[in-house]
Amino acid sequence: MTERKEITCIVCPIGCKMFITTKGKIIEHIDGCKCKRGAEYATYEALDPRRMLTSSVIVQDGEWPLVSVKSSQPVPKEHVFTVLKEIKKITVTAPVNLGQPLLKNVARTGIDIVATKTVKKR
Amino acid sequence: MADEAVDVAVIGGGPAGLAAATAAKEHGATNVVIIDRNSWLGGILPQCIHDGFGLEETGASMTGPEYAERYIKMAEKQHVAVMKETMVLQLNRKKEILAVNKQGIHNIRANAIVLAMGCREKTRWHALIPGDRPSGIFTAGVAQAFINLYNIMPGKNVVILGSGDVGLIMARRLKFEGANVLGVVEILPHASGLPRNVVQCLDDYDIPLFLNHTVTFIKGKERVEQVTIAQVDEHMAPIAGTEQDIICDTLLLSLGLVPENELSKQATIEIDSTTGGPVVNQRLETSVDGIFACGNCLQVYDVVDMLSHDAKKAGKYAARYKPKKPSKKAIPLVLGKGVRQVVPQKMTEAGKTEITMRSEKIQSASTLRVLVKNKEIFKKKLPFVNPANMIKTSIDIDSQIIASGQPLEVMIDD
């Protein structure tokens, strides 16, 4: 089935509007991009759109009530809310160190959720 | 009361202050202190939990807290002294600082000072938005602090006024935390934040973007109940008859940032009304000898990497500062066609100088020109300019131009 998607390029501030026609997992045509990086972005965005996720996790006994976290890699778009849901479920206890993985293989995506801040014990 | 003397005092411990203080140490200052009013360092960064920081500097996209941590560690490595939860009450031209914290009153004399106070957010009254004065109105940064630092959700049904990056980021953050983001309202015909943020914060989540619109009324007896938005014409005036009411309980204001220069004004430092910050020369030195400025209090930056780069410069020159005879002729940089602001505003030395600027409007395929007495001394093609993206470039000024005292005109034309 042929699909046509409109994508705004985010590689540089210009933000070209591109149109990508796909058939299943094959790119048929890219319209409107003005550079190679844009074409590359369009390809990924059309076939396998992913997003870096950032959120926060509640901390017990810490000098802050929350520790900010991020996904160790961009998460497939269709799993964003599932992953966020898992992040909201957990509680960690201080101390938490920057880079410490708090959730491994979240929602079976193979991606970890790591702390982006150090929260010392209260 | 405590009397202290330091080589370099840095007022503000956000990314600018941290970078400047570290650079000051690296360039030979012995005694460097950062004074910050919060109980934490990093300024606004700890609440900016999204990524996108440090891409230019390191190639990796970090979150705000990670970027802050990086600079905090660098400052620690250099043994920069830190006074947290300390407020500077007074600053004068003699580089004397009066500060207060839980340990008492401090009189600090510095050989050189770096101003890095950052900025504050525009309030509802900057736009004189009419209506009731209910609870539930927050500036975007304050809402961000409540959600990301204090585990507090400001509201459930939210409208955001302003599509700058802070507003866009908050639209996504609120959505992630279960709020109904009913729309982002923008007075211009295009979003004022980066396209990347429009895609990843609005498009991804089907959050409506009302371009050419503004909020004309806030209704709420005690808490926000609804806002009225209307379309605007080319003069940004609301068009009668286009009003629509949006029922909501929260209004976030992302109207822009104001450089924080109350201390600069106290020290009678000359302020540039186009940037809202001090007039500086290539060394980022203000009109008061030995007081330097960097970061958002100098001018509002959009990318922290550029901010840190300039802040390091301020720190370096602050470390090297020696009181001198005010002999040097300074040539002013004048705003020509198409340019809204330029930093530095004065040049005192010949050689290669980095300048940053913002264009007046969005333009594709334009040329940046620098002229002296209508003669072009520098030209650079710019494929695309947007006032929201600060432009950085390097120009070479020869000593004859400096000696001539003639102003440099900076312009962007087609």
Add this chain to the structure above:
Amino acid sequence: MKNFQIAIIGGGVIGSAIAWELSRYTVNVAVFEKGSDVASGASKANSGVIHSGINSAPSSLKAKYCVEGNKLFQSIADELHFPIRWIGKFVIAKDEEEVKELKHLQEIGKKNNVQNLEIQDGLHVQKKEKNVRCHAALWVPGAGITEPYNFTIALAENAAENKVSFFLETEVKGMGKEKDFFKLQTNNGSFQAQIIINAAGIHCREIVGMVEEPDFQVYPCRGEYLVLDKNYSSLISSMIYPVPVKEMGVLGVHLTPTIDGNILLGPSAEFINDVEDKKTTKETMKTLFAEAKDIIPILPERAVINAYAGIRCKLASPSKGGWADYRIEQSEITPGLINLLGIESPGLTAAPALAKDIVRMIGESITLKKKKKVKQPIKRKRFIELSKQEQSQLIAQDERWGRIVCRCEHITEKEIIDALSNPLGAKTISAVKYRCRAGMGRCQGGFCTQHIVRIMEEQCRMDIRDIKLRSPRSTLFYNRTREVKHGR
């Protein structure tokens, strides 16, 4: 059922002044206030002016109480420690025609016994007010300024310390007269009182209507204001009032300095239908600024940091000229009900004198015995106004004096905690703001609000869901982002 001898309905400046006077006597008094703090209505939303009496019709009650109140203000300020400054007023005329108005005001002033009024020419005025251009002006040295909210708070808090019961967030919803006493129904239970003082401001008619058919109408008239940044405090040193105007669409905007150096522009005057409609409108805000700029051409637009509105309780309709005198009277139909109706400007000035007269009136039905000892008023310290020596000493005693929370006004953590510990039990963000000024600066709470919330949570053990901005249902927040299992 709780019994009181006297119930005051309304915790505005009038109700609080009466409560304060009564607190000197061994009598049982309650004040019912539907807002979350005293001064929730017009008492905080005015110009803070202590009027001289030149604006009040001679032989009216307004004139009588204004002039008497004016005389009492300094001694009350000395006793209660609220700020007051006798900065004087220039009523300015732009041409010879308007000078006739100045002479008219001078005549009224003379009839009201206002002293030292003097008409000066434009050059003379410019010597004192270099930014004001006018043809001539009437100089009124007997006019002063105060903080109307702090005046009300000082009255109420000292009354509370002297055993007056303040019931905040308590609205009188119904009232009935039994043989010798009144029964009041509120959202916080029922009460009994012998005497009712109706000081309910804009709601005075609703209170009367609970026991009898009111013989008057209330015509709410809204006044909008703009507040200027303190950085512009040196623009004027006295109040600058243009001569009262008769033109359509011209407000005749007043410029009033405040104790801390903000300048107020306003008020406007618009008759409205809804007694609670305190909105500020685009047209009026623009007009206020434009007219102010006519008087002070160098005024920049970025000088505005806040806007607010208050509602006057007028007893005469606009078609009747909108002027009516105060009605201060015992109800003829319902004995024991004392009404204060139509208390608009110069209500703030009149308050001390009105209160004394009400006490006299009460004394006719209840024996009022003076207390032997009264608790002295608490004086709140403002850190930034103290000497460095005093500041250091305070910090050494309690380190919370050393942590500045409001950056714009330099207010410390200790001052915020002191504000929250007020004897009335008012715990809103506004309650903090009015008592210690945190949040009144140019950033309008942008920096301090998060820290005040933390202090409320940590030091006052408040649940964040209970934190309000100003009124009973003005909650600041929705919920937690993450529910906490236990502790924080």
